[in-house]
Amino acid sequence: FCERNFDAAERLYDAAILSAKTHKFVNEQALSNELAGHFYLDTGRKIKSVNYFMRAFENYTEWGAVAKAASLTKYFEIGDAI
Numbered sequence: 001f002c003e004r005n006f007d008a009a010e011r012l013y014d015a016a017i018l019s020a021k022t023h024k025f026v027n028e029q030a031l032s033n034e035l036a037g038h039f040y041l042d043t044g045r046k047i048k049s050v051n052y053f054m055r056a057f058e059n060y061t062e063w064g065a066v067a068k069a070a071s072l073t074k075y076f077e078i079g080d081a082i
Contacts, residue, residue, distance in 0.1 A: 033055040034072065
């Protein structure tokens with residue numbers, strides 16, 4: 001999204017998430033959701049970012065990366081602050 005083409009970035013994040021899910025790469029699905037969360041947070045769409053962070057949390061937990069999942073909980077509060 002460095003070229004400020006946010007529409008393309010959104011489509012590509014969602015495509016990466018879907019591809020990882022389709023091929024059962026839970027770790028890649030978690031990372032894609034987390035990066036999408038940061039994208040939406042950085043572009044001012046805080047509520048939408050929380051949804052992606054929550055999915056990343058679920059994916060990391062499913063994968064067994066409990067500490068990594070726990071590190072994302074700070075982003076859940078963003079939605080409460082709005």
